Every structure is written in C-alpha cells, then in structure tokens.
Amino acid sequence: MRHTQVARYAIGALGVSSLLLASACGAGSKTGAAQAKNVGCDITQPTSSTTVNVLAYNSSAIDPFTNTMIASCGSDTLKFKHDPIDFAGQVQKTATTLNGTTGTYDIVEGYSLVIPQYADKLEPLDSYFAKYKDKFKLGDLDKTMLEGMTYDGKLYGLPTQANVTTFAYRKDIFDELGIQPPKTFEELKAAAAKIQASGKVKYPLAMPLLASGDISTRYSLGLYSQGTSYIDPTTKKLTFTSPAGTKSLQWLKDLTPYMDPQVTTFDQPKVQQQMFNGTAAIAEMYSGRMLDLTQEKNSKYYKDFGFFTAPSLEPGGKPWATVSVDGWTIPKNTKVDKDLLFQVMAASISEAAAKDAVPAALPSRTGIANASNMPWYDAVQGALSAGAPTPPMERWTSDLQTQTREFLAQGITGKVSVQDALQKAQAVGEKVIAADGS
Known part of the structure; x- marks a missing residue:
C-alpha cells in the first residue's frame, strides 16, 4: 500500500481499552465553535425537529471537525448534542452504544481497527459516498485514509484525519x-x-x-x-x-x-x-x-x-511506522435518518475545516498540509511515500494484541528470553485466531 499524499488504532471491546488509550492524540483545540460557524454547511435540513448525538473525544486533532459539524450545521430544526469527553470515556461509550439494541449516539468518531471489530454494527457508507461525492468534493479525500476506513470491500467510516x-x-x-x-x-x-x-x-x-x-x-x-x-x-x-x-x-x-x-x-x-x-x-x-x-x-x-x-529496522526496509486513521461512523442502531447523518459528516470535513485542523491534524482532504504550515510535514511524508501501512484490518487483531502483549513485555525486560517470549505469544495467538474462525 503506497501513500503519496500527506495524511496520516482503534476502538475495540472494553477489554482492550488500555491498548486504545495509547492511540489518542493531544488535548485542546484551536478551532472554536464561533470560528467553525463561519465554515458553512450545505446540507438538506430536516423538516421536523431532529437531535443528533455525537460521540467524539476532545483533542486538537478532532475538535476542528466536531466543532464544524455542530456549529455550522445546526439550525432551528437540527440540533446537536456533544458532551466533552476524554478518550477513555469514548472507548467505553462506543462499546456500549454499538452493542445496544438502540444506541445512545447517532455519529461515532472511530479508528481504523473499530471497523473490523464492529463492522456488523456500523452502516456501510458506499452508497452515500457515491451520492454525495461531487457535492462535498469527497474525491479529494486521501485514498489510503479511505482504505483505513474500509473492511471487506465496504466503506464504514468517513475519514477526518490520521496519525503517522x-x-x-x-x-x-x-x-x-x-x-x-x-x-x-x-x-x-x-x-x-x-x-x-x-x-x-x-x-x-x-x-x-x-x-x-x-x-x-x-x-x-x-x-x-x-x-x-x-x-x-x-x-x-x-x-x-x-x-x-x-x-x-x-x-x-x-x-x-x-x-x-x-x-x-x-x-x-x-x-x-x-x-x-x-x-x-x-x-x-x-x-x-x-x-x-x-x-x-x-x-x-x-x-x-x-x-x-521513522527509521527502518534494517537498511533498505520500510519505515518503522504505521498510519492510524480516524473517521466518522454511523451506528446501524441509530433512529436518525442516515442520509442526513452522512451529509453532516461530509460537511464537517470541508476544505475550511481541514485548514483549521492543520497543523494539529493531518487532514483527510489532500493538498491542505505542507512544509510551510506543518513543521513535521517532511518527516511524515517520508514515511507515507515509503509505504507506511494502516494497521491490519482483521477482527482478531485487538484480541491478539491484548492476549500476547504480556509476553512481549517479558521479553523486552529480560524476564524471559526473546525466544521464549515469542513462543508463548505464538501459542496464545494461534488460539485467538482459531477462536475467531476467520
């Protein structure tokens, strides 16, 4: 997988929250609601009163898109509810809302590995993407980031930004x-x-x-x-x-x-x-x-x-790096019109919103970030152009990592030899894969 544009794991079950906390970005935002309100939101407003509940943790990389969505798309008939939350809270609430018969949230901010983990609980977005591609200029979205939101040939998330x-x-x-x-x-x-x-x-x-x-x-x-x-x-x-x-x-x-x-x-x-x-x-x-x-x-x-x-592990190898993609998803169990929700998500990743997100975020919209507005642009671009991949899109990845990481730690700290640590991880990993059945 190659990546020629600047762009940039993951929400799993509650049992893997410690892994996911490591993926969160910094806190704070440079894009306030007042600033975001000037972006504009060309969507078809609902004719009756509608409230959209948004689950997205607060960070300087995510806030510009959340604020744009809420401040610019709200109207007399369309209201948004978004309570400040940290990443740990989002992990817990994501699992709860997606596993319920009726979810609490209508739009959920997700990550690359949330897609295979919850694909059967998320709304496929391909038809909406095709319908609104021209209106919201979705053809300008980075292809690798779209791949990071795709599982088994279906698009389940609309990418906002990524980390490298x-x-x-x-x-x-x-x-x-x-x-x-x-x-x-x-x-x-x-x-x-x-x-x-x-x-x-x-x-x-x-x-x-x-x-x-x-x-x-x-x-x-x-x-x-x-x-x-x-x-x-x-x-x-x-x-x-x-x-x-x-x-x-x-x-x-x-x-x-x-x-x-x-x-x-x-x-x-x-x-x-x-x-x-x-x-x-x-x-x-x-x-x-x-x-x-x-x-x-x-x-x-x-x-x-x-x-x-990121340097390569050995001369001539790929960089020691990965591309972690963030994006908006729609739970299947939402009661709000999904067409409306997609429009709102698409409007939130406009060119103006993407510009507001730089340099805190590497936006999904190409041509926004560059060396003049992002000091680490060249470092990131070096990894992307050398083929840094997105995390493996497999249902078992989170469980595999959760159940084998203790052995990796033992090997690194010297409690056991590297060989013994990896043999233990291999044995447990094989059981995880077998239990998944994929």
Missing part, C-alpha cells in the same frame, strides 16, 4: 555532537549511545512501550518495517516465532539500555513529557502529538525540536 509514527529530536544536542537524524535502527542505537556517553542525557531515547497497551503497536511496527505483519502473506501463519518476529522484539530489547528503566510503564503522554523536561533527546510518537512540542508554554526547548521520518 514520527520521531522528534533535540536539534541542539544533535548538532553539538555531530549526529545526523538516523535512517536505520543501527543508526538510532548509535545516536542514543553517543548522547548517553556524552553525559548530556542519561536515557536519551523515549518510546511508548506501556506493557498494557503501546508495546503491541511498537512490536508490530517492526513487522511492518520488514514487509510483513502478524500473519505471513505466503504461509498464512502467525509470525511471532519467525525471523521477522524475533528481529522486531530483539531490537526493542537492544534499545532498552538507552531508555528509562520504567519504559514499560510509559504511554505517549509520558514520552512527550520526557521531551518537554529534557530527560530525553529522541522520541517516537504519533504525529498528532508533535504540535505540543513546538509550544513555548510546554517546554523551554520548544525551539530546539526537530523531526525525522
């Missing part, structure tokens, strides 16, 4: 020590070792390896970088004990001497905080968190941060 695995670094430290942004993991290790040896930063590398969530994503990035995933495309077998699986986990373990000893308790906000306070000089996060690094209110180093494309 991106690296940030302290330009001042790199310049002083004569270090270039690494292009491979060997170079990444060498850079971290040189910074550590200089005494400038004790643990220069920061990665979100939270044992209850993020660790699964970071392990899978190593697979993507080697051109594979959890299932080998040729043998159709799980890859935990394959050479690619071994290399993916071994590299994370090999980097731990340059990371805080408590790294398996770190999610993305903690990684971000390390960069804020200067206790890390290189950090990996989703691109949606990069804006916070450039804000003077957050760190005295705000002028010293630079960005680079």
